[in-house]
Amino acid sequence: MRAFIAVFVARYKQFVRNRGALFFSFLFPIIFILLFGWAFQNMNTQTFKVGLSDEGSPRTTSYITQGLESVVIQTNLKEFKTQSGNLADLLSALKNGSLDAVIVIPNGMDTLSPGQSGNIQVYYDASLMENQQTLIPAIYQVINAIDQQLGGYTPFISVQQKSVQSHQLRYIDFLLPGVLGMTLMFIGVQGGLPIIQQRQAHIIKRLGSTPLPRSMLVLGDVVFRIIVVLLSAALIILVGRLVFNVRMVGNWLSLCGIVLLGSLVLVNLGYVIAAFVKTQESAMPIVQIVDLPMMILSGTFFPIGSMPAFIEPLVKILPLTYLNDALRQIMVAGTPLYSMTTDIAVLAAWAVVTLAVTIRFFRWD
Amino acid sequence: MPEEIVVEVKDLVKAYGDVKAVKGISFNIAKGEVFGMLGPNGAGKSTTVEIIEGLRRADSGSATVLGINISKDTKTVKERIGVQSQSPALFPDLQVKELINFFRSLYKKSVLTSQIIDLASLQESRDILFRNLSGGQQQRLSVALAFVNDPEIIVLDEPTTGLDPQARRAMWEVIENFRNSGKTVLLTTHYMEEAQRLCDRIAIMDYGKIIALSSPQQLIESNIKENAIQFKMKEYPGDQVLASLPDVTKVIKAGDDIVIYTSNIPTAIAGLLGLASQRSTELSELSVRQATLEDVFLKLTGKRIRD
Numbered sequence: 001m002r003a004f005i006a007v008f009v010a011r012y013k014q015f016v017r018n019r020g021a022l023f024f025s026f027l028f029p030i031i032f033i034l035l036f037g038w039a040f041q042n043m044n045t046q047t048f049k050v051g052l053s054d055e056g057s058p059r060t061t062s063y064i065t066q067g068l069e070s071v072v073i074q075t076n077l078k079e080f081k082t083q084s085g086n087l088a089d090l091l092s093a094l095k096n097g098s099l100d101a102v103i104v105i106p107n108g109m110d111t112l113s114p115g116q117s118g119n120i121q122v123y124y125d126a127s128l129m130e131n132q133q134t135l136i137p138a139i140y141q142v143i144n145a146i147d148q149q150l151g152g153y154t155p156f157i158s159v160q161q162k163s164v165q166s167h168q169l170r171y172i173d174f175l176l177p178g179v180l181g182m183t184l185m186f187i188g189v190q191g192g193l194p195i196i197q198q199r200q201a202h203i204i205k206r207l208g209s210t211p212l213p214r215s216m217l218v219l220g221d222v223v224f225r226i227i228v229v230l231l232s233a234a235l236i237i238l239v240g241r242l243v244f245n246v247r248m249v250g251n252w253l254s255l256c257g258i259v260l261l262g263s264l265v266l267v268n269l270g271y272v273i274a275a276f277v278k279t280q281e282s283a284m285p286i287v288q289i290v291d292l293p294m295m296i297l298s299g300t301f302f303p304i305g306s307m308p309a310f311i312e313p314l315v316k317i318l319p320l321t322y323l324n325d326a327l328r329q330i331m332v333a334g335t336p337l338y339s340m341t342t343d344i345a346v347l348a349a350w351a352v353v354t355l356a357v358t359i360r361f362f363r364w365d
Numbered sequence: 366m367p368e369e370i371v372v373e374v375k376d377l378v379k380a381y382g383d384v385k386a387v388k389g390i391s392f393n394i395a396k397g398e399v400f401g402m403l404g405p406n407g408a409g410k411s412t413t414v415e416i417i418e419g420l421r422r423a424d425s426g427s428a429t430v431l432g433i434n435i436s437k438d439t440k441t442v443k444e445r446i447g448v449q450s451q452s453p454a455l456f457p458d459l460q461v462k463e464l465i466n467f468f469r470s471l472y473k474k475s476v477l478t479s480q481i482i483d484l485a486s487l488q489e490s491r492d493i494l495f496r497n498l499s500g501g502q503q504q505r506l507s508v509a510l511a512f513v514n515d516p517e518i519i520v521l522d523e524p525t526t527g528l529d530p531q532a533r534r535a536m537w538e539v540i541e542n543f544r545n546s547g548k549t550v551l552l553t554t555h556y557m558e559e560a561q562r563l564c565d566r567i568a569i570m571d572y573g574k575i576i577a578l579s580s581p582q583q584l585i586e587s588n589i590k591e592n593a594i595q596f597k598m599k600e601y602p603g604d605q606v607l608a609s610l611p612d613v614t615k616v617i618k619a620g621d622d623i624v625i626y627t628s629n630i631p632t633a634i635a636g637l638l639g640l641a642s643q644r645s646t647e648l649s650e651l652s653v654r655q656a657t658l659e660d661v662f663l664k665l666t667g668k669r670i671r672d
Contacts, residue, residue: 006471010459010467198456201452201454201457202450205454206455208420209450210443210448210472
């Protein structure tokens with residue numbers, strides 16, 4: 001135990017004194033999130049999609065439809081698209097993010113006489129800034145205009161707001177799990193470098209002449225890196241939440257499980273590199289050869305569907321593809337683990353293969 | 366009192382692929398002695414030492430340390446011996462005191478951090494990162510760490526390589542103090558002076574074999590009865606000519622240095638001076654000395670140790 005703590009503490013001190021490792025584990029993912037998050041802030045939200053549920057007032061409904069469709073919000077270049085349907089369908093579309101708001105026009109609106117008032121309901125996700133600032137004021141304006149056109153001085157349409165938590169998928173929601181996967185890859189794969197360096201500098205040999213068992217050396221290293229991985233993941237999720245209001249929808253334990261499984265594969269991959277590469281000088285480019293294509297091809301920044309077809313076979317074997325997918329499913333859609341058996345099976349297979357290769361080919365001297 | 370054997374090596378063989386590094390060597394080390402292994406690079410010293418340390422396994426033969434067969438219970442042996450490896454190989458991003466504490470916690474028994482700092486004479490540098498120490502400081506720390514577990518035997522692989530003469534002498538004192546406390550030292554070196562000063566017995570190794578094993582004095586006396594005259598000559602007249610000078614028994618040329626051995630210094634020098642003036646060639650750096658281990662090594666292997 002004393003030896004384990006010693007290895008762990010030594011590993012920790014070297015880590016915090018190594019700017020490169022600190023940068024790639026913590027700062028780099030945050031820079032990525034902020035940069036991409038802000039740059040693509042308006043992606044996917046060019047158009048507000050509004051569902052209209054006509055409960056028996058076709059005339060009012062068509063007024064509101066025409067009114068909304070004619071609105072152009074000049075400053076943000078946003079516009080409205082409407083669709084009609086029954087309330088239940090529209091509300092579920094709102095919840096999964098394919099609609100931004102649902103307006104319910106109750107029966108009897110067409111035949112209101114002065115003095116009477118009707119009640120139009122608007123469902124939307126109040127937690128999204130976009131809605132508070134642009135969507136709702138615009139809907140109010142349109143309805144007020146129709147109201148004034150129809151009636152006299154007393155408004156006979158009142159608007160009732162209804163809040164609904166929707167899972168509208170913004171780019172940042174898509175990006176964040178990808179950046180998390182990418183960071184796990186950096187921490188894992190680059191972890192092969194200190195091992196190669198210590199072997200090359202005969203440090204591992206020097207330790208071999210002490211009673212320290214080698215298993216303790218590996219354990220100290222792996223446990224330390226798992227803690228780095230968890231800290232980095234927590235930081236990424238925290239920044240996403242605070243800066244972009246990205247919500248982790250799924251189960252935290254499932255997320256930890258997938259993070260650990262993915263880390264196991266990627267840490268092993270670092271050891272596989274250390275098994276075949278003898279010098280630090282040649283290890284650097286090889287780490288990049290492993291890291292870069294995975295980063296680009298595994299759906300970190302863009303959906304895999306947008307890749308050219310000839311790359312697809314490569315995409316389909318990379319472990320990061322499945323890790324990113326699993327992380328995304330948990331964080332964005334809250335998918336339970338039993339519904340992502342493919343991801344888990346492929347990652348587990350990678351873990352077994354990389355472990356076997358490490359055991360077979362890794363040499364301490 | 367019969368001397369207690371603390372290291373016993375029997376018929377040790379080790380090959381790396383096709384290269385036979387150690388070709389069947391045997392020796393014993395008694396408690397309290399400084400045992401030296403002397404030889405050029407590639408002679409098999411480090412391999413032998415690494416087998417004794419439990420870092421490598423012998424292909425055949427055995428090494429017994431403190432009565433324990435090293436291939437059977439490596440861990441117990443490692444607890445009780447102190448080791449310094451050839452290159453000062455320690456975590457570059459740890460401070461001196463952190464490194465010492467790290468090594469202390471690897472052993473069941475350890476001495477105080479300050480003792481190791483004193484041994485390495487690094488009192489002013491305890492908070493310095495290993496990477497920022499000078500080469501000599503790194504080497505001193507590396508050797509001092511061999512003492513961290515209060516060992517019964519220390520194994521030092523070229524402990525003074527890379528040290529300046531002053532630091533080398535300081536290191537010799539450290540080793541002598543350790544020996545004077547009744548403990549045992551196994552060291553490898555390619556410094557003749559070091560071997561001659563420190564070692565009670567020396568095994569001279571070449572091409573994986575021990576070619577001579579005795580005390581330094583005996584090695585010299587049994588191999589070379591003569592004195593050595595060493596010099597440089599602008600035009601080398603050839604072994605034959607020098608060997609035919611009066612009372613010269615052997616001629617060895619190693620690089621620019623020429624050494625002739627004689628039992629009669631005045632006649633040999635007179636002959637040499639006569640030859641130089643007769644050939645009008647320049648004679649320089651002439652010295653007359655007792656034969657040293659270097660001469661023994663030259664005689665046994667035909668080469669200088671550091672070539």
